[in-house]
Amino acid sequence: MNSLLIGELSPEQPSFEPTKNKELTDEFRELRATVEQMGLMKANHVFFLLYLLHILLLDVAAWLTLWVFGTSFVPFVLCAVLLSTVQAQAGWLQHDFGHLSVFSTSRWNHMLHHFVIGHLKGAPASWWNHMHFQHHAKPNCFRKDPDINMHPFFFALGKILSVE
Ligand SMILES: [Zn+2]
Numbered sequence: 836m837n838s839l840l841i842g843e844l845s846p847e848q849p850s851f852e853p854t855k856n857k858e859l860t861d862e863f864r865e866l867r868a869t870v871e872q873m874g875l876m877k878a879n880h881v882f883f884l885l886y887l888l889h890i891l892l893l894d895v896a897a898w899l900t901l902w903v904f905g906t907s908f909v910p911f912v913l914c915a916v917l918l919s920t921v922q923a924q925a926g927w928l929q930h931d932f933g934h935l936s937v938f939s940t941s942r943w944n945h946m947l948h949h950f951v952i953g954h955l956k957g958a959p960a961s962w963w964n965h966m967h968f969q970h971h972a973k974p975n976c977f978r979k980d981p982d983i984n985m986h987p988f989f990f991a992l993g994k995i996l997s998v999e
Pocket residue numbers: 930934967971
């Protein structure tokens with residue numbers, strides 16, 4: 836990650852490095868321990884199963900809409916709404932699998948990530964990983980975060996909000 840290092844913080848700046856700010860580090864560790872004790876870091880597998888099932892159900896409903904009612908305007912619009920919902924929901928679901936945050940073993944997270952992004956969204960998991968690692972290294976930093984690396988007009992609807 837050396838290419839992402841742009842400098843060191845001055846000693847008086849807040850820092851998470853234990854050698855630079857022990858009080859802040861201790862508070863953070865206490866907060867993390869509390870969060871883990873409350874069980875907030877444990878994923879509910881039933882929730883994610885139902886999440887995946889509702890995506891598959893909406894996908895089947897969209898295709899059945901066209902199969903049964905044909906491709907006239909109303910079935911077409913209904914199908915478009917259903918498939919748009921599927922794509923949005925699958926996008927967030929693959930994000931959780933891509934962050935390896937659902938299962939305790941990375942193998943199951945990778946398998947489900949490949950299934951959701953590869954088969955439901957039609958994109959390679961390796962591409963998402965490559966882009967998303969950069970996004971989290973420099974979140975929402977114009978020209979460094981690929982998620983917003985587009986013309987300022989499309990990113991922020993104007994130049995005012997798209998400065999570094
Ligand atoms: Zn993320």
